[in-house]
Amino acid sequence: MAPLRSVVAATLLFLSTANAHFELNQPVSLEGDKMNESLEPNAPCGGGVADLSQNTATDFHVDGDSVSLLLGHPQADYLIRATLDSRAAGNWSQLYPIFTQSGRGSFCTSNVKAPKEWVGKKGIIGIACNAPDGLLYQCAAVNFVAGANTTPGSACTNGSSVSASFNDVPALASLVGTSSSTNTPSSSTAPSPSASTSKGAAAALLVPGNGVPLGSLAATAAMVLSASTMGSTTILRGFKVSVAVLDAFLAANGEDETYGTPPFYQHHPDKDRISMLLYGKISKVDAGADRNNFRVMIPSKEGHDHSTVAYVTYAWVTIYAHRDLDMDEDLPITVPAGFEDLRKEVLSICGSVPDQDRLLDEGRMGLYAFIRPQYCDQCDAVFDSPHNAFSERQVHRIRVHGSKEGTCPLPNA
Numbered sequence: 001m002a003p004l005r006s007v008v009a010a011t012l013l014f015l016s017t018a019n020a021h022f023e024l025n026q027p028v029s030l031e032g033d034k035m036n037e038s039l040e041p042n043a044p045c046g047g048g049v050a051d052l053s054q055n056t057a058t059d060f061h062v063d064g065d066s067v068s069l070l071l072g073h074p075q076a077d078y079l080i081r082a083t084l085d086s087r088a089a090g091n092w093s094q095l096y097p098i099f100t101q102s103g104r105g106s107f108c109t110s111n112v113k114a115p116k117e118w119v120g121k122k123g124i125i126g127i128a129c130n131a132p133d134g135l136l137y138q139c140a141a142v143n144f145v146a147g148a149n150t151t152p153g154s155a156c157t158n159g160s161s162v163s164a165s166f167n168d169v170p171a172l173a174s175l176v177g178t179s180s181s182t183n184t185p186s187s188s189t190a191p192s193p194s195a196s197t198s199k200g201a202a203a204a205l206l207v208p209g210n211g212v213p214l215g216s217l218a219a220t221a222a223m224v225l226s227a228s229t230m231g232s233t234t235i236l237r238g239f240k241v242s243v244a245v246l247d248a249f250l251a252a253n254g255e256d257e258t259y260g261t262p263p264f265y266q267h268h269p270d271k272d273r274i275s276m277l278l279y280g281k282i283s284k285v286d287a288g289a290d291r292n293n294f295r296v297m298i299p300s301k302e303g304h305d306h307s308t309v310a311y312v313t314y315a316w317v318t319i320y321a322h323r324d325l326d327m328d329e330d331l332p333i334t335v336p337a338g339f340e341d342l343r344k345e346v347l348s349i350c351g352s353v354p355d356q357d358r359l360l361d362e363g364r365m366g367l368y369a370f371i372r373p374q375y376c377d378q379c380d381a382v383f384d385s386p387h388n389a390f391s392e393r394q395v396h397r398i399r400v401h402g403s404k405e406g407t408c409p410l411p412n413a
């Protein structure tokens with residue numbers, strides 16, 4: 001049994017050197033300990049190449065065996081699937097219910113089962129992870145053997161801050177051959193060229209109309225159309241900060257770093273720890289401030305890069321389709337009491353952050369807009385289907401969170 005300290009050290013190492021994705025530790029992944037995280041978005045096996053005539057396989061018991069994972073994101077959903085196809089080209093079967101892990105760290109279940117008919121065959125076990133920045137993949141080559149593995153081993157542990165719950169995640173359900181077509185109507189539709197174009201626009205600063213920078217809009221009212229059906233547009237007032245400085249500020253205040261992953265808006269403003277930290281500082285100056293206004297927003301970037309830019313807001317609106325903006329009301333130019341002190345406090349940490357990790361306009365106040373993928377507002381499920389992200393989000397909210405809103409709520413949302 002590995003001493004706890006070395007497990008903790010290994011976890012810290014992983015979190016500090018990796019970009020906070022996930023690892024498959026058991027069964028042994030195709031890439032072993034040479035996993036290349038930047039290849040993890042590649043389906044079906046990340047940087048691993050499935051080829052059962054070449055891959056080294058370990059035994060996997062069909063009546064129950066262990067799958068051990070390490071998550072670097074604060075939350076993600078997992079699918080555990082398998083195929084007998086030598087190249088993992090398809091024909092996937094689901095081996096375990098789709099689940100959501102909350103909390104960074106290890107997760108292990110020793111109750112993953114495969115069809116009994118597979119005994120004596122080789123196969124590929126594939127893990128698909130629905131992370132805030134997209135789907136990630138890892139695989140392992142296995143020999144399916146009879147019986148159950150009753151000694152999962154010391155590597156099979158759950159992190160102390162990790163919890164898991166079974167969940168309905170259409171983006172993952174569509175990756176196995178089960179009939180989930182009723183709730184993923186678009187899963188068989190190939191993404192159109194325009195979809196990738198709009199995805200490329202993610203995180204871009206929005207400049208409406210004829211190149212008029214938003215910051216110079218003097219109008220008291222403006223109509224904004226969301227540029228992408230895939231996500232939503234957020235317009236905010238506040239300051240821009242590098243993720244490096246933001247993370248140093250969070251760490252100095254005893255909070256987890258973001259690593260450039262869009263934070264989870266779950267439970268904002270009352271339970272999201274970053275929002276609580278910001279409000280705690282603001283409310284010392286103005287006890288009557290609106291706690292909803294102060295939060296960190298990080299644009300999600302194309303593909304798998306993490307953002308290096310974050311925003312700290314004092315006012316924000318999200319536009320799903322279109323809405324009237326009353327600038328005085330929604331995005332007032334007057335900076336609330338305490339916010340400038342907060343900005344100075346965040347920037348005071350700059351000295352401890354290497355220059356190359358910082359922004360040239362670190363801390364600049366402004367009116368900013370960006371597009372982000374469609375998030376659930378109650379958990380961190382992400383919906384990035386090019387054409388149906390909004391309706392997927394609504395279906396998810398109805399099914400998982402009991403929302404009564406319907407799939408086509410009024411657009412002022």
Ligand SMILES: *[C@@H]1O[C@H](CO)[C@@H](O)[C@H](O)[C@H]1NC(C)=O
Nearest residue numbers: 034035036037038039040047
């Ligand atoms: C990981 O993959 C990326 C993308 O192909 C590549 O640029 C990088 O060099 C690889 N890293 C290692 C350590 O092989």
Ligand SMILES: *[C@@H]1O[C@H](CO)[C@@H](O)[C@H](O)[C@H]1NC(C)=O
Nearest residue numbers: 084085090091092093115117
């Ligand atoms: C797909 O998997 C099923 C169930 O294991 C198997 O019967 C079938 O032959 C497989 N099909 C292909 C094309 O591999």
Ligand SMILES: *[C@@H]1O[C@H](CO)[C@@H](O)[C@H](O)[C@H]1NC(C)=O
Nearest residue numbers: 107108109110156157158164
């Ligand atoms: C980890 O947590 C899951 C979900 O709560 C549980 O099913 C599993 O048995 C736990 N694993 C260990 C090794 O305790």
